[in-house]
Every structure is written in C-alpha cells, then in structure tokens.
Amino acid sequence: MKLRTIFTIGAAIAAVACGKAPQSESLTQWVDMRIGTGGHGHVFMGANVPFGAVQLGPTSIPQTWDWCSGYHVSDTTVIGFSHTHLSGTGIGDLFDVTVMPVIGEVTYARGTEDEPQSGLWSYFSHADEVARPGYYRTRLLRYGIDAELTATNRVGLHRYTFPTSDEAAVVIDLENGGCWDKATETRMEAEGDRVVTGYRYSTGWAKDQKIYFAAEFSKPFTSFELKGENNMYGRASFATTEGEELLLKVAISPVSVENAKENLAAELPDWDFEATAQAADAAWNDELGRVRIETADSSARRIFYTALYHTMIVPSTFCDVNGDYRGADGKTYNAEGAHIYTTFSLWDTYRAAQPLMTLIHPDRMQDIAATMVDIYKQQGKLPVWHLVGNETDCMVGNPGICALADAVLKGYVPNREEAYEALKASAMVPERGMDLRMQYGYIPCDLYNEAVAFDLEYAIADWSVAQVARELGKEEDYAYFLDRSKSYRHLFDPETHFLRGRDSKGGWRTPFDPFSAIHRGDDYCEGNAWQYTWLVPHDVEGLIECFGSKEAFTAKLDSLFTVSSELAGAASPDISGLIGQYAHGNEPSHHVLYFYTMIGQSWKTADKVREVLTTLYHDQPDGLSGNEDAGQMSAWYILSSLGMYQVEPAGGRYFFGSPLFDRAELKVRDGLLTIVAHNNSAENRYIQSVRFNGEEYDKPCIDFESLARGGVLEFEMGSEPKVWYEL
Structure with a gap:
C-alpha cells in the first residue's frame, strides 16, 4: 500500500486546480501531517x-x-495518547500524562513488541488513521476501540468508541515519558466518580519537569484503582455497550492541580467533541491564513501549508488561564496579562523561524521577547534551549541573544534598556567556553570541545549585541562587541582556506580532514570544516577578506556544492540533505545559498534555492532532509519560496533568492504585503528586476520595516541570469 493513500487530507484538494486560494477556502485541507x-x-x-x-x-x-516526537511512520505500535510532545527535535522528552483505553486486565508497563502481552500497548493500522490540524483518529486493533483526539490550548479531549464489555477501562499512565525522561514522583487520586487529578515530576532533557493535570470523564466510572509498580497507573473502569462513546477531558498546568481545574473549566466546560474539533480547525485556518499563495502546483501547495503548520507548533504556551507559570528558578510567577511561552529551540529557530514569525505573527512577538527577558531575570542569562521551565544548555553558542536582539531591532520590545541589560549580561557569562574566548580571543581547541562551533556562534551573538548597542547609542559597547564578533578570523587558516581548530599555543589541530566529523568529539558541532567555514552570516565582507579576494572566496564557495558528499569519521546523522558538502538537513548551512546574492552572483542563489526547494522538500513522510527542528526547516522553505531570506542574525535584511510562487499575500504588522512573481516558471527562475510599491528597486535585499508596513513587492522573472542591483 502506498503511504499517500493512508491519511485523509481532504477531497477538496482536487477541486483547486490552480489560481489564488479564495479567502473562504479551508487551508487545513492542504496540511499533510504525514510529511516529516x-x-x-x-x-x-x-x-x-x-x-x-x-x-x-x-x-x-x-x-x-x-x-523523538513519539511517532514514526515506520511503526504501528501505540502505548497510549500523551498530552505533551516535541516536534522535529533531535532529543526526546515530555510524552506526559498518557491515556490508553483498554479491554480486560493488562500488564501495566510499556511492554515490548516481541511480547504482545508485556504491556498495555496495541497495534494500529495506518489505513485507519485520519490526521488533520486539530484532529487525530485511529483504531486500537488489540481492543477494537476507535480513538479520536482534539484539543484546546491547555486541554486534550478524547473520544473512545468501545465494544460491548464489562471490563472496559481507561488507564492513565504517569510512568512512561519521552525517550530519556524518567518519572521521579507521581500522584493520582479520584475525586468522586468522574474526576481524576494528579501530577508527574520527571527528569530527562528537562532535568526538573513538573506537570499537573485534572481529568474528567463523561460518565461515572465504576471503580478507580492504582496499578503497576509504584502505583504510576490509574485504571478507571466502565461497563460499555457496542458503539458507546466515552469522552475524557484532560487539562494540564505547569503550576498546580487547582490551576489545571481552572484551565479545564475555562477552556472546555462542555462535551461537544465536534464543536471542539471545529474550533481547532478554525484556529488553524486563521493562522494559516496569514499567508495565502497562488500556484498551480498542488504538491508545492501541500508542502507550503504543511511547512507553515510546522512553524506554529512551538513556541508553546506555558502559562495557565489565570496567568500563573513556573519560572526558570522553579518559583511561581504571574504573567500579569502577558502570555508566557516555552520550547525555545533557539540554535535552530533564530535563523529563519523567528524572522518569519516577526513578519507574520507581530501579535505574539512582544510576549515571546518578554518571556526571554523573564527567563534572564530568573536564571541569570537568556535562554539557550529552554524547555518547560528548564535550561537544557543544548547546542552551542548564545542563540537567545540573536533572537532577542532581532526582536529589539524590529520594535517588539518596549523596554529596550532592560532587554539590552539581558543581552549584554548574557554575552559576558564566563561559561561554556566563553571564559577561554575572553582570555585568548578565541576558544582553543585543546581546552574545549566543539571549540570552532562555539566560537562562531558566540561571534554571531556578539554582532547581534553590537547592533542593539549602536541603536541605543552605546558606542563603547558597540565597538567592543563588534570587535569580538570578528573572533572567527583567528580560526581561518590561509593555507587551507578553512575555519579550523586552533590550540592555546596558536597552532592548528592536526591531522586535519575537512570532510571529517566526529559527533560530539571534535571542533565542530554536527558538521565539519566544509560546513562551518561559512558560518559567518554577520560579516561576509570580513570573511572575503580572510580569503584574500572575492574570486578566491567564490571559488571555494562554488566547490562546496561540487566536492564529494562523503563524510569521514563518526559523523552525526544530522549532517544530511547533502549537495556536495552543503548540508541542508542541518541549520549551520541554511544561510549559505544567499551568500551569492550578497557578492553579486544572484543567479547562483536562484539555481541552488530552486534545487533545494524542489528536491529536498517533498510531500511524502520522508519529505524533509533532516530534523524539522521546531519549525526551522519549514521556515526556510516558507521564506525561500517567497523569494527572500534573512541572512544576518538580527535586524531584518531579507536577501532575495528566487520566488517559487506566482503570488503570495502576507498579513503583516501594518496591513497586507503582496509578493508577485511575473513570468515565473522552473526555467524563468532568475530575477530580472524588482519593483516595490511601483518603484524600481535596485538593492539585493529589503529591510524588515518596509515589509512590515505592507505594500506590493514585484519580481520580473526570466530564463537568463541577470544582476539587477547595485552592491
């Protein structure tokens, strides 16, 4: 059976053969949740x-x-339906408060597939699955139970259709979490004959996670018993008739059971499953409607709206309806009218996901930036990779600096001085190699692992701090951080023309193989010298100077795409989506294609952007070339298919590439931004000229403020390479 046939994505897809999507059209029909x-x-x-x-x-x-997300299309087992999941990450966690409907007595454990009775798990068939934004359905083959799911912001709503049985039950599982997550303390109790409350504390990627819940059934249970080792399972028993529907509402809170109850009462007071699913669909349609595209390519439309959907899963809500949330210091705070978020995969998302969000989600950006500042106040530095109130310190550098600086420079932070304090203080924390960098001017590879990767990301963050310092008139700080942002020059080897590890005595690490990558064991992070030599998005002119000439820089950049794609050493599977040694499956490469536009060879950007858009993204389960990474892989597609990409980490210059669609309309801060590509096709992929609001435009990029004000951006496309702008 072909996988294309196993998910329902809406018969209306066939009805829209071409042209602009009407404003009333359901856009969720174009989201194919199999992709990725x-x-x-x-x-x-x-x-x-x-x-x-x-x-x-x-x-x-x-x-x-x-x-890592709890699901892979190659698998057909299910241990239950969990209320928290990650999306696209390279490390697993969460899977909290898992619910499984069962028939008869079961073994209260996760179980193993080679022993069918070893746990309460069941097989399902992809042929029985229906998945669309805000709704999921499958059939549990072991028990003959149909399971349907929908959700509000803080409440999951289950509908289970049972066969006739005197031994029907719904099991709440607090033992099993995501991948490396382990429960450290749990509690569950019945309140009457329809409500179960409790909490789950756990340690994993997030070292100190706490989640509270309140669950309410649509009919009384006949009994409620704690089961399994350490009483981490709760069994609510029922007698059911053939085709009987049992509903369950589960609200979660990061603060308390009482807050979970309040969330439940506020968001889902009734039992109307269809209305809840329709409300979820409407919420997704409203958000997806922030961008409307015109294309005759139905596959590209599916890829686009699925990508847009993927950019809106995180950051996720991390406050209760009353404003309470758990801070990074473990204390309870109140948001006082603001909205608190979590799941900040910033090493990934500062590159494209946030620049996209600043364009199409201006209503959320102030709260996202405020959340970051609050995290700084609570833990003494901006978030690196923040998850449910925990700093994981995952990945290299100071990506929270880039994200907050971008928000400041784009006008989303009212208190810029407070934000600058967070930026500067975070850039000066002497940890994770920064103390060595301040001592030596770079991070010596004999004193710190992944030294090149850390140093380059710190340089990017320093440049971001410098831009805010200049904006605020702090000239001394501007000069200091701008100078520090050039630390990559210490790592440039003029003989090999690579950025490579340098030791504390100034010598190069030997032996040296630019194709080699040893996962978590060399000078790079999920990459090699071929990929990291270009991780200077903030200072392309300075990098060109290192090469000695633009010609030498260009020749090396050209070779990136033509050398062998073979990797040496114990490389990470994250190094994927290879064109030569360009690795689109991982974030450090994402800006590189736009270097050509920046050096006056925009036709090469067009060629390579179109190649990536049409060969490394497709509408099948394996349609992504690497981890989706909390929206970043999808955001690259969105921005690039619209014809632009923010190369620098902060400030908002979007460099032009090659628009994939004939027309797009974006709801931006001050109105509507319309992007039109005239005479556009696979062959006519080269920009011939640009007009903005009717005027000729002779720059290779456009600034955020122009885009956010709205207007009409027009590209005239053609089949011959042409440079239409002045550098």
Whole structure:
C-alpha cells in the first residue's frame, strides 16, 4: 500500500486546480501531517492548536532517536495518547500524562513488541488513521476501540468508541515519558466518580519537569484503582455497550492541580467533541491564513501549508488561564496579562523561524521577547534551549541573544534598556567556553570541545549585541562587541582556506580532514570544516577578506556544492540533505545559498534555492532532509519560496533568492504585503528586476520595516541570469 493513500487530507484538494486560494477556502485541507513523520523529520503527529500547551497524540513503544516526537511512520505500535510532545527535535522528552483505553486486565508497563502481552500497548493500522490540524483518529486493533483526539490550548479531549464489555477501562499512565525522561514522583487520586487529578515530576532533557493535570470523564466510572509498580497507573473502569462513546477531558498546568481545574473549566466546560474539533480547525485556518499563495502546483501547495503548520507548533504556551507559570528558578510567577511561552529551540529557530514569525505573527512577538527577558531575570542569562521551565544548555553558542536582539531591532520590545541589560549580561557569562574566548580571543581547541562551533556562534551573538548597542547609542559597547564578533578570523587558516581548530599555543589541530566529523568529539558541532567555514552570516565582507579576494572566496564557495558528499569519521546523522558538502538537513548551512546574492552572483542563489526547494522538500513522510527542528526547516522553505531570506542574525535584511510562487499575500504588522512573481516558471527562475510599491528597486535585499508596513513587492522573472542591483 502506498503511504499517500493512508491519511485523509481532504477531497477538496482536487477541486483547486490552480489560481489564488479564495479567502473562504479551508487551508487545513492542504496540511499533510504525514510529511516529516518518516526519515529523520521527527515531527509531531496528533491534535493541537497553534502554539498550544497541549500536543495530544499517539506515543509508540520505541524510545530511539527517530521516535523523538513519539511517532514514526515506520511503526504501528501505540502505548497510549500523551498530552505533551516535541516536534522535529533531535532529543526526546515530555510524552506526559498518557491515556490508553483498554479491554480486560493488562500488564501495566510499556511492554515490548516481541511480547504482545508485556504491556498495555496495541497495534494500529495506518489505513485507519485520519490526521488533520486539530484532529487525530485511529483504531486500537488489540481492543477494537476507535480513538479520536482534539484539543484546546491547555486541554486534550478524547473520544473512545468501545465494544460491548464489562471490563472496559481507561488507564492513565504517569510512568512512561519521552525517550530519556524518567518519572521521579507521581500522584493520582479520584475525586468522586468522574474526576481524576494528579501530577508527574520527571527528569530527562528537562532535568526538573513538573506537570499537573485534572481529568474528567463523561460518565461515572465504576471503580478507580492504582496499578503497576509504584502505583504510576490509574485504571478507571466502565461497563460499555457496542458503539458507546466515552469522552475524557484532560487539562494540564505547569503550576498546580487547582490551576489545571481552572484551565479545564475555562477552556472546555462542555462535551461537544465536534464543536471542539471545529474550533481547532478554525484556529488553524486563521493562522494559516496569514499567508495565502497562488500556484498551480498542488504538491508545492501541500508542502507550503504543511511547512507553515510546522512553524506554529512551538513556541508553546506555558502559562495557565489565570496567568500563573513556573519560572526558570522553579518559583511561581504571574504573567500579569502577558502570555508566557516555552520550547525555545533557539540554535535552530533564530535563523529563519523567528524572522518569519516577526513578519507574520507581530501579535505574539512582544510576549515571546518578554518571556526571554523573564527567563534572564530568573536564571541569570537568556535562554539557550529552554524547555518547560528548564535550561537544557543544548547546542552551542548564545542563540537567545540573536533572537532577542532581532526582536529589539524590529520594535517588539518596549523596554529596550532592560532587554539590552539581558543581552549584554548574557554575552559576558564566563561559561561554556566563553571564559577561554575572553582570555585568548578565541576558544582553543585543546581546552574545549566543539571549540570552532562555539566560537562562531558566540561571534554571531556578539554582532547581534553590537547592533542593539549602536541603536541605543552605546558606542563603547558597540565597538567592543563588534570587535569580538570578528573572533572567527583567528580560526581561518590561509593555507587551507578553512575555519579550523586552533590550540592555546596558536597552532592548528592536526591531522586535519575537512570532510571529517566526529559527533560530539571534535571542533565542530554536527558538521565539519566544509560546513562551518561559512558560518559567518554577520560579516561576509570580513570573511572575503580572510580569503584574500572575492574570486578566491567564490571559488571555494562554488566547490562546496561540487566536492564529494562523503563524510569521514563518526559523523552525526544530522549532517544530511547533502549537495556536495552543503548540508541542508542541518541549520549551520541554511544561510549559505544567499551568500551569492550578497557578492553579486544572484543567479547562483536562484539555481541552488530552486534545487533545494524542489528536491529536498517533498510531500511524502520522508519529505524533509533532516530534523524539522521546531519549525526551522519549514521556515526556510516558507521564506525561500517567497523569494527572500534573512541572512544576518538580527535586524531584518531579507536577501532575495528566487520566488517559487506566482503570488503570495502576507498579513503583516501594518496591513497586507503582496509578493508577485511575473513570468515565473522552473526555467524563468532568475530575477530580472524588482519593483516595490511601483518603484524600481535596485538593492539585493529589503529591510524588515518596509515589509512590515505592507505594500506590493514585484519580481520580473526570466530564463537568463541577470544582476539587477547595485552592491
């Protein structure tokens, strides 16, 4: 059976053959939730609303890398339906408060696939699955139970259709979490004969996670018993008739059971499953409607709207309806009218996901930036990779600096002085190699692992601080951080023309192989010298100077795409989506194609952007070339298909590439931004000229403020390379 046939994505797809999507058209029909569930995409499968606290979906038996989201299309096991999941990440966690309907007595454990009775798990068939934004359905083959899921922001709603049985039950599982997550303390109790409350504390990627819940059934249970070792399972028993529907509402809170109850009462006071699913669909349509595209290519339309959907799963809500949330210091705070977020995969998302969000989600950006500043106040530095109130310190550099600086420079932070304090203080924390960098001017490879990767990301963050310092008139700070942002020059080897590890005595690491990558064991992070030599998006002119000439720089950049794609050493599977040694499957390469536009060879950007858009993204489960990474892989597609990309980490210069679609309309801060590509086709992929609001435009990029004000951006396309701008 072909995988294309196993998910319902809406018969209306066939009805829209070409042309502009009408304003009333349902855009959720174009979201194909299979995309990214295969390969190494790691995307979430299940029901949620945009940026919701709840991601309610199936969790499978396997706990290995490709199951970081709890689901992989190659697998057909399910241990239950969990209320929290990650999407696209390279590390697994969460899968909290898992619910499984069963028939008869079961073994209260995760179980193993080679022993069918070893746990309460069941097989399902992809042929029985229906998945669309805000709704999921499957059939549990072991029990003959149909399971349907939908959600509000903080509440998951289950509907289970049972066969006739005196031994029907719904099991709440607090033992099993995501991948490396382990429960440290749990509690569950019945309140009457329809409500169960409790909490789950756990440690994993997030070292100190706490989640509270309140669950309410649509009919009384006949009994409620704690089961399993350490009483981490709760069994609510029922007698059911053939085709009887049992509903369950589960609200979560990061603060308390009482807050979970309040969330439940506020968001889902009734039992109307269809209305809740329709409301979720409407919420997704509203968010997807921020960008409307015109194309005759239905596959590209599916890829686009699925990508847009993937950019709106996180950051996720991390406050209760009353404003309470758990701070990075473990204390309870109140947002006082603001909205608090979590799941900040910033090493990934500062590159494209946030620049996209600043364009189409101006209503959320102030709260996202404020959340980052609050995290700084609570833990003494801006977030690196923040998850449910925990700093994981995952990945290299100071990406929270880039994200906050970008928000400041784009006008989303009212208190710029407070934000600057957070930026500067975070850039000066003497940890994770920064103390060595301040001592030596770079991070010596004999004193710190992944030294080149850390140093380059710190340089990018320093440049971002410098831009805010200049904006605020802090000239001394501007000069200091701008100088520090050039630390990459210490790592440039003029003989090999690579950025490479340098030791504390000034010598180069030997032996040296630019194709070699040793995962978590060399000078780079999920990459090699070929990929990291270009990680200077903030100072392309300075990097060209290192090469000695633009010609030498260009020749080396050209060779990036033509050398062998073979990798030496114990390389990470993250190094994927290879064109030569350009690795689109991982974030450090994402800006590189736009260097050509920056040096006056925009036709090469057009060629390579179109190649990536049409060969490394497709509408199948393995349609992503690497981890989706919390929206970043998808955001690259969105921005690039619209014809632009923010190369520099902060400030908002979007460099032109090659628009894929004939027309797009974006709801931006001050109105509507219309992007039109005249005479556009696979052959006519080269920009011939640009007009903005009717005037000739002779620059290779456009600034954020111009885009955010709205207007009409027109590209005239042609089949011959042409440079239409002045550098």
